[in-house]
Amino acid sequence: MGHAAFRLSGIVKDFPGVRALDHASLEVMPGEVHGLVGENGAGKSTVIKVLAGVYQPEAGQIEVDGQRLSPATPLSVHAVGVRFIHQELHLVPHFTVTESVFMGQERTARLGLAKREMRRAAEAFLRDALGLDLPGNRLIRDLGTAERKLVQVARALIDGEAKVVVFDEPTAPLASNEVDIVMEAIARLKAQGIAILYVSHYLSEITEICDRVTVFRQGETVGVFDTITDASAGDLVFAMVGRNITDMFPPKGSRATGRGLEISGLTDGAKFAPLSLSVGEGEIVGIAGLIGSGREEFVDTLYGLRRKTSGHVTFDGSPLHIATAAQAVKAGLVLVPRDRRHDGLVLPMTVTENATLATLEDNATAGIENRKAARTATEAQIQALDIRPPNPDAVTRLLSGGNQQKVVLARWLATSARIFIFDEPTVGVDVGAKAEIYQLIEDLAAKGACIILSSSDPVELQGVCDRIAVMTRGALVGELNAGEITVDDLVAATTGAASLAEIRDAG
Numbered sequence: 001m002g003h004a005a006f007r008l009s010g011i012v013k014d015f016p017g018v019r020a021l022d023h024a025s026l027e028v029m030p031g032e033v034h035g036l037v038g039e040n041g042a043g044k045s046t047v048i049k050v051l052a053g054v055y056q057p058e059a060g061q062i063e064v065d066g067q068r069l070s071p072a073t074p075l076s077v078h079a080v081g082v083r084f085i086h087q088e089l090h091l092v093p094h095f096t097v098t099e100s101v102f103m104g105q106e107r108t109a110r111l112g113l114a115k116r117e118m119r120r121a122a123e124a125f126l127r128d129a130l131g132l133d134l135p136g137n138r139l140i141r142d143l144g145t146a147e148r149k150l151v152q153v154a155r156a157l158i159d160g161e162a163k164v165v166v167f168d169e170p171t172a173p174l175a176s177n178e179v180d181i182v183m184e185a186i187a188r189l190k191a192q193g194i195a196i197l198y199v200s201h202y203l204s205e206i207t208e209i210c211d212r213v214t215v216f217r218q219g220e221t222v223g224v225f226d227t228i229t230d231a232s233a234g235d236l237v238f239a240m241v242g243r244n245i246t247d248m249f250p251p252k253g254s255r256a257t258g259r260g261l262e263i264s265g266l267t268d269g270a271k272f273a274p275l276s277l278s279v280g281e282g283e284i285v286g287i288a289g290l291i292g293s294g295r296e297e298f299v300d301t302l303y304g305l306r307r308k309t310s311g312h313v314t315f316d317g318s319p320l321h322i323a324t325a326a327q328a329v330k331a332g333l334v335l336v337p338r339d340r341r342h343d344g345l346v347l348p349m350t351v352t353e354n355a356t357l358a359t360l361e362d363n364a365t366a367g368i369e370n371r372k373a374a375r376t377a378t379e380a381q382i383q384a385l386d387i388r389p390p391n392p393d394a395v396t397r398l399l400s401g402g403n404q405q406k407v408v409l410a411r412w413l414a415t416s417a418r419i420f421i422f423d424e425p426t427v428g429v430d431v432g433a434k435a436e437i438y439q440l441i442e443d444l445a446a447k448g449a450c451i452i453l454s455s456s457d458p459v460e461l462q463g464v465c466d467r468i469a470v471m472t473r474g475a476l477v478g479e480l481n482a483g484e485i486t487v488d489d490l491v492a493a494t495t496g497a498a499s500l501a502e503i504r505d506a507g
């Protein structure tokens, strides 16, 4: 057998108070798609940053193509053809697509930058390798999350020198139809003999595209599985969390049915047509739709982040006047935003400060008593959501991606809101915590809250919701009863492969 594409062995990485990696090992062969899974905080992103030369480990060895790198530095690792698609997007909003793809690796012609050539190359790469038709002069800030992710991929691979490509949760921000685009790109890279390391919380993706998978648990390598012969998603879950998770979704309780939220003719005049929807008290209504379906804009408009041009919203028959997010919160309507890292968190603040931001009015007025109360409340939330480390005074920036998400959830769950909009609540969250979040949503509904769950995950929508409103191309095309449809039906409805009438007739 030839050299591993790369091999990490005996890696130890300490942060103040935490051993993030404890003699972890990881080996990926050329032409292999290798999965890396583990709970939030297991050390996945840290091991990637060690391979990237961003963190220097306390102990351990790094080899790329049989060659030991000591130390690994961002330059030396890049020079041997290792490329990274990090979990966070690092794109500049006012740059164009072409500028972003070639940032730091501009091509020059005799008289300066080869602008036209770069644009052609960027567009061709995005189209041919990633299946995305995107004009090179488009600004990053005008792109959706999925498009940005693919620009990030293009940027890492445009030089054609990649031998190893590391993807840290590439599909987390993507809709189901875009996941396929990434999968396809990965299959093409693999066919060229490039080694892929693929980190994801979506175990179905892992078993679908990976040849082998390594499982991390609390900084240690607890197993390497061959996905073809000896690992099902259930086996991986067991290795990750040390127990079986049989019921991902809580049983749907019988609910109070008050009048609740009534939306009629709401529109932003641009991205979605006038839309009417009701959500009774104690009801969980899903919003399904691909990126570009208007789902995100609808949710943002309801919460006052986008301007509505017409329509009105009532709660128990009384009008809600919401033109800003602050007014929404005051009216008892809260939104758990999809891009929690950017919209939701003040990273330099502690977990307690972040978790109590929404109830700050109560806390701010004062003193030690209230701050103690905030800390106690946060401790309860830390337990309920299994936030790790379980330290209310930890600085939020230092938490793993999934644990940061939970801090934002904690904040909104602490409010006494009557209407909750969850926008992609479980992106980046591990399986155990997912089940806990679904239970929390069910509990809120059981207490009579109106819940809107906007999600790109059809399994989640079908498992959690009572009713699901389907949006395609900027319009609500109808509603489905979750109990009467399958996950495949929902995929067919959101992609337009089947009409809602066809689905209802078949069901």
Ligand SMILES: Nc1ncnc2c1ncn2[C@@H]1O[C@H](COP(=O)(O)OP(=O)(O)OP(=O)(O)O)[C@@H](O)[C@H]1O
Binding pocket: 015, 016, 018, 019, 020, 038, 039, 040, 041, 042, 043, 044, 045, 046, 047, 388, 389, 398, 399, 400, 401, 402, 403, 428, 430
């Ligand atoms: N810069 C840092 N300073 C201090 N602690 C850190 C730092 N980066 C990570 N940690 C801690 O190291 C541990 C591993 O974090 P890491 O980000 O690698 O987890 P992960 O497996 O990527 O999780 P997720 O699935 O949530 O992204 C966590 O306990 C985290 O809080």
Ligand SMILES: [Mg+2]
Binding pocket: 044, 045, 046, 087, 400, 401, 402
């Ligand atoms: Mg991570």
